Amino acid sequence: MRRLLERRRGAAVTARWRVRPGPPGTPADRAAGRLTRRLLAGELARAREAALAWRNGLAALFVGLLGFGLVKGRTDVSKLAPPYDAVVGVILLLCLVFGTLGALLLLRAAHGAPTGVRLPTGVPAAAAALHLGDHMETRRTVRALTRGVALTIACGAMLVAGVALTWYGPEKEGPRVLVRTPAGQVCGKPVRTAAGRLLVETDAGRVEVRLAEATALTAVDSCPGASFGP
Known part of the structure; x- marks a missing residue:
């Protein structure tokens, strides 16, 4: 009995809701509908044209970066000091x-x-379903374009940063020479030799050593400690 009353009550509530036609469309509503359909019909083509323009513009930008790279500077990364x-x-x-x-x-x-193109179920497909598929493809196109532009610009920025570090980074130190004399040892970068004397660039400055007084002359990768003049 209770279930029967609940069913009747539910049927009475359902009967209160009726779908009625809305007000007739105005010329502005019809014009807006036609404009919406036109925009949906051509949005994918417009997105593809924008992506093509962005691709060509970024390609021209990278051609300019390559031209900038023709400016001569240090080109060997192995000459940079670690790290x-x-x-x-x-x-x-x-x-x-x-x-x-x-x-x-x-x-x-x-x-x-x-x-391939995926058509909705049911052939011929409804125009609304085809427009919906184009709209979803347009969203994917715009998302790919946005991410592609961001990654390409980041690539260009990192390329400029890499070239700048290669040009202006500190140069790797060359081999050092260790000269031992009775008065001590001198370690540094050799500058020149003249008249039996060796000019060495040390941390404390330039030191001139008489080769006749040298007891040992060794090439080293780095100086072992403080250098002392003869």
């Missing part, structure tokens, strides 16, 4: 990864994914 050589290597690796991902995303945005 700057390792930092430049990591920057160039990230630049390669970001540039590759950015290029793939820009190609995806400009030309679409390498997949």
Whole structure:
């Protein structure tokens, strides 16, 4: 009995809700509807054109960066002092990864994914379903374009940073010479030799050593300690 009363009560509540047609559309409503359909029909083509323009613009930017790289400076990373050589290597690796991902995303945005067109179930498909598919593809295109532009700009920034570090980073120290004399030892970078004398650049300044008084002359990678003049 209780279930029967609940059913009747539910039927009475349901009967109160009726769907009625709304007010007739105005010319402005019809114009807005036509404009919306036109925008949805052409948004994918506009997104692809924007992606193509961005791709060409970024390509021109990188051509300019390559032209900037023709300015002569230090070109050998191995001449940098540690850890700057390792930092430049990591920057160039990230630049390669970001540039590759950015290029793939820009190609995806400009030309679409390498997949076939998926039609909605039911052929012929409704126009609304086709417009919805184009709209979702437009969103994916815009997302790929945004990420591709960000990665490409980051690649360019890291490329400039790597070139700047290569040019202006501290140079690796060259081999040192250790000269032992009865008065002590001198260790530093050899500058020149003349008239039986060797000029050595030490941490304390330049020291001149008479080669005739030297008991040992050794090439070393780094000085063992403080240098003393003869």
